[in-house]
Amino acid sequence: MSDDYKFGITQPFTCNYLPDEEERLLVAVDERLHNTDQYSWLMENGFRRSGDQIYRPHCINCKACKSIRVIPELFSLSKSQKRLLNKNKGYVLKISNEPKEGYYTLYENYINTIHHDGSMFPATIAQYETFTKSSVSEQLFIETWDEDILISVAVTDVLSNALSAVYTFYHPDYRTKGLGVFSILNQIKFTKLHKKEYLYLGYQIDSCQKMNYKNKYYPYQELIENRWITTNK
Template identity: 60%
Template sequence: MSSSDFKLGITKTFPCNYLPEEQERLLIAVDDRFQNNDSYTWLMTQGFRRSGNQIYRPHCPSCNACQSIRVLVDSFSPSRSQKRLLKRNSHFVLNKSTELKDDYYPLYERYINTVHADGAMYPASYQQFKNFLSCKISEQLFIETWDKEELISVAVTDKLENGLSAVYTFYHPDYRKSALGILSILNQIRICAEINLPYLYLGYQIDKCQKMNYKDRYFPYEKLTENNWLIVNK
């Protein structure tokens, strides 16, 4: 597929959810031919991402703060703090599922209504949960973290042709000190290696946004810059 093979939609500008002083605009992949894993994988290499079944990429009039990042799985080496985190949380148990379970919703609701009560997704609803996290475009993997009998985290992940895409992670607010977001990324990297996929796509790094400036800590990684993936080492 090449850029001449498809048409894109473009939204009107609207206030940015991450940088309040900026205006946001999106390119939308509206063609039905995008609704399959091969096309979605190619679009991810071009800096797109999905929310539900809508595939989009920032196309803002005066800002390029959103930077696509993907971890180089084969070369990844955890930092000392990441190694300590893995050791500290080694008692947690991981399970994997290929379906979005209704049983996840209470954890999702608690996470949104506690951790993101100041955000655009508050208050949580079941319909929002389904629309946001379910997907018909690609195979999905739901990485569950359990503390004994309690589900404490779910990492929603898409399986692409060349990697995994970290879509969203929600967790029990009482476990904030366990850094379950970081733990989920480290587990996704490990699963990529186990199934021989070269990349973990982390979405958009936004340096000036506290909630979105954590994705550049997994070295080495590649950053999409002027349509080229450039390697960043420590």
């Protein structure tokens, strides 16, 4: 990365995913980096955003977090993914370019029911807006509807050469429908439709149950020692 840009390093703090480890972040504080082109370049280098803060792990003794991305043009459905799409084929997908009023109610219900034992409980508007508002890129909101019921929203950033899966929340009554996987499969589809090269899924952490689900979409690439390494089936 260029030495011309300004980055900051946070103080160490307890990791949200590996409680025996300390987390530290490298933060892109330079405002010149807060636009779609530069954010796309930062994503290529393992960064991600929370609200308008763009960061990547910069931990002293741990390298568990690996940025991961799918190659939609080469993507091949597994048998279980095909079954899931068939099971959910009656749902209707809609696209919005901005968050809608009903999203927060769905998000609040999701956090307070499914993640009531996690660090994000209880749900707040401020926390919700770190996913749904961004000045560094355009966004897509992929909605899943069961007739007149909004059951899922996949918040997706639009980058120069990729889409980025930011966060998905869904109706707790549908938790057996695999809506997290269903949303990723739809994001892969929309990445192809938008003629983008990659779908970023965030950080894969093999030793954390909540964060080790992202390497099920083949082929994918992981950023290891600043090189993107491809894994096929």
